[in-house]
Amino acid sequence: MNQKELQKFISYLVDNYQVFAPQEEEKKVIIKEISSAKTAALTSQLPFFSWKKFFVPEKEIMFSFKNSALIQNGAEKSSQIALLGVNILDLRSILLYDAVFANDPYYQKQRKNTLIIGYGPEVKLTDGALRKIETEDLKCLPFDIFLYNINQGAKDQKYNIFSATEKGKKILSEIDYKDYTEIKFIGHKYNSFLEEKKNLRREKLKNNHIQKIWDELGKICLECGKCAIACPTCFCFKINDCPELTEGAGERARCWDSCFYSEFSEVAGPVSPAGEKPKFLKNTAQKIHFWYYHKFARIPDEYNMMGCVGCHRCVEVCPVGINIEEVMEEVEKS
Amino acid sequence: MKNPYATQTAKLIKITNQAPNIKLFRFDLDKKLDFSPGQIIFLSIPGFGEAPFAPCNPLETDFLELCVRKVGKLTQILHKLKIGDSVGIRGPYGQGWPLFSHCESINGWTKQSQSISTKLPHDHNIRNNKIKNLMLVVGGLGLIPLRTLLWGKNKFLPNETKIQIFYGAKTPDDFLFKNDYAEWKEQGIDLKLTIDKECPGWNECVGVVTALFNKNMISPNAIAFLCGPPIMYKFVLEKLKEKNLPDENIYLSLERRMHCGIGVCQHCAIGSFYTCKDGPIFRYDKIKNIPNAI
Numbered sequence: 269m270n271q272k273e274l275q276k277f278i279s280y281l282v283d284n285y286q287v288f289a290p291q292e293e294e295k296k297v298i299i300k301e302i303s304s305a306k307t308a309a310l311t312s313q314l315p316f317f318s319w320k321k322f323f324v325p326e327k328e329i330m331f332s333f334k335n336s337a338l339i340q341n342g343a344e345k346s347s348q349i350a351l352l353g354v355n356i357l358d359l360r361s362i363l364l365y366d367a368v369f370a371n372d373p374y375y376q377k378q379r380k381n382t383l384i385i386g387y388g389p390e391v392k393l394t395d396g397a398l399r400k401i402e403t404e405d406l407k408c409l410p411f412d413i414f415l416y417n418i419n420q421g422a423k424d425q426k427y428n429i430f431s432a433t434e435k436g437k438k439i440l441s442e443i444d445y446k447d448y449t450e451i452k453f454i455g456h457k458y459n460s461f462l463e464e465k466k467n468l469r470r471e472k473l474k475n476n477h478i479q480k481i482w483d484e485l486g487k488i489c490l491e492c493g494k495c496a497i498a499c500p501t502c503f504c505f506k507i508n509d510c511p512e513l514t515e516g517a518g519e520r521a522r523c524w525d526s527c528f529y530s531e532f533s534e535v536a537g538p539v540s541p542a543g544e545k546p547k548f549l550k551n552t553a554q555k556i557h558f559w560y561y562h563k564f565a566r567i568p569d570e571y572n573m574m575g576c577v578g579c580h581r582c583v584e585v586c587p588v589g590i591n592i593e594e595v596m597e598e599v600e601k602s
Numbered sequence: 603m604k605n606p607y608a609t610q611t612a613k614l615i616k617i618t619n620q621a622p623n624i625k626l627f628r629f630d631l632d633k634k635l636d637f638s639p640g641q642i643i644f645l646s647i648p649g650f651g652e653a654p655f656a657p658c659n660p661l662e663t664d665f666l667e668l669c670v671r672k673v674g675k676l677t678q679i680l681h682k683l684k685i686g687d688s689v690g691i692r693g694p695y696g697q698g699w700p701l702f703s704h705c706e707s708i709n710g711w712t713k714q715s716q717s718i719s720t721k722l723p724h725d726h727n728i729r730n731n732k733i734k735n736l737m738l739v740v741g742g743l744g745l746i747p748l749r750t751l752l753w754g755k756n757k758f759l760p761n762e763t764k765i766q767i768f769y770g771a772k773t774p775d776d777f778l779f780k781n782d783y784a785e786w787k788e789q790g791i792d793l794k795l796t797i798d799k800e801c802p803g804w805n806e807c808v809g810v811v812t813a814l815f816n817k818n819m820i821s822p823n824a825i826a827f828l829c830g831p832p833i834m835y836k837f838v839l840e841k842l843k844e845k846n847l848p849d850e851n852i853y854l855s856l857e858r859r860m861h862c863g864i865g866v867c868q869h870c871a872i873g874s875f876y877t878c879k880d881g882p883i884f885r886y887d888k889i890k891n892i893p894n895a896i
Binding site for chain 1: 603604605607609611646647651652675677688690857862864867868869871873893
């Protein structure tokens with residue numbers, strides 16, 4: 269696909285979907301809605317925030333209630349959105365959402381109405397590191413259409429086009445584009461390097477707990493929770509009721525939460541002399557261990573993949589410089 | 603797709619005082635709730651949220667009973683409700699107490715229960731034929747998730763199983779389900795009580811629940827179910843180890859904050875387990891090496 273054909277493709281998307289794509293703003297790449305093919309900027313630079321909110325919204329109304337009776341939200345048609353230019357790491361995190369929310373009606377409804385246009389093969393992290401995917405590994409990523417840039421960096425860019433879904437093929441036929449490769453999505457699969465890494469990290473966290481590592485991190489971590497917000501795979505949530513002024517009316521919403529926040533593990537019970545409710549994650553060391561254990565032991569146990577796609581967004585936002593790669597290296601060597 | 607967060611309406615039909623700040627609420631349900639003893643349900647009061655509780659009614663009844671202490675936001679409101687008021691219920695969730703599945707007479711019940719609620723993992727069932735007796739070590743509110751099992755003992759346990767209960771509370775007023783004791787004793791249940799401090803008129807054991815271990819023999823070939831505050835577990839486990847009870851013959855109920863009930867939201871995770879889905883009843887050997895599990 270050449271530039272002209274790409275413009276035609278994006279124009280088609282803009283005409284038929286609400287389209288979101290990475291754009292440069294104040295030297296940061298952020299994801300914003302685009303209104304024309306001209307404003308789309310396909311870039312290999314990793315966006316500052318991930319695409320998480322399109323799959324796991326920051327706040328999702330699950331029910332509204334009137335006279336104290338729950339009414340399920342989402343009966344109305346949800347909007348058709350297209351995510352244009354999703355990099356290979358963020359695509360990986362969608363694999364995890366799909367597994368975690370496989371039986372969630374709210375997630376599934378929006379997922380069906382979301383068109384995913386992947387972009388690669390390269391993605392450049394903020395710290396300059398480069399991640400690349402080989403063509404044969406595309407079958408492990410969830411997308412409708414993938415734009416594979418065959419001369420990334422050159423002026424006149426060309427793309428190999430892959431499609432993995434009926435939805436993707438239909439769109440390509442609507443713009444009369446035939447020169448694409450059909451791919452059969454096989455689901456998550458790591459190469460042998462990542463598979464070994466996943467197993468080693470899980471084994472160490474589960475069977476070789478070194479408290480000192482977490483105590484040291486506990487001394488510097490501020491519990492700000494920025495890593496959890498920036499992380500594309502941190503999906504944990506709380507369910508909160510938001511009452512309205514009318515008695516018995518309001519909404520029940522699912523909102524992002526973070527295991528670094530104090531209320532996360534609090535339970536009802538007698539308050540301590542210091543005024544604290546009983547809780548199960550009692551200190552920073554326990555909280556940061558919980559975060560790492562989730563990514564590198566619990567998610568692998570449940571879904572056979574790591575809860576980390578290696579995007580380094582958590583490193584970028586951490587105010588005290590905790591580096592996930594360095595922490596895991598220490599765990600691996602322990 | 604079925605919404606796992608949807609609730610069914612439960613109408614409050616009876617309220618009984620159990621202990622200071624603790625009431626037993628009886629609800630009428632549109633659809634009978636089939637649960638295994640020890641499983642949990644979520645109670646929802648729109649505007650005030652949801653929280654998990656262990657139902658405690660005898661299983662053959664059509665109603666649902668929850669015994670609840672007034673301790674947080676939701677329970678404050680629950681305690682203010684009147685007969686005829688409604689709440690929402692969803693569940694049941696998780697794994698309850700292990701059933702004596704080597705006993706033919708309850709296999710039918712096990713199968714029926716599995717088709718309705720969650721499956722019991724293979725190793726959650728008791729398969730050791732040597733185990734004959736059941737020892738319950740209970741502190742405070744811990745009797746609640748065991749009441750259904752006690753009322754249904756002829757259904758859940760082999761006839762020859764002896765049940766011994768060591769139950770500790772702060773004061774004589776704090777014991778729950780006092781009206782049930784006479785019938786339980788008649789059925790051969792050996793109930794031993796203890797209170798934390800001396801109290802006028804109290805002639806039984808004084809001291810925390812472990813004091814009962816010093817005064818009573820424990821049944822031979824017993825499996826132990828523990829339910830109470832975490833601090834109790836530490837000392838009771840020591841006692842059980844002194845009596846040479848193997849870790850895999852000890853089950854305990856763990857508490858955590860819960861939001862979803864279906865193993866997604868992460869609040870109740872313990873190691874790679876979820877209290878809502880894999881618990882709240884855990885076999886001790888499965889969790890004993892997980893830091894801060896208890």
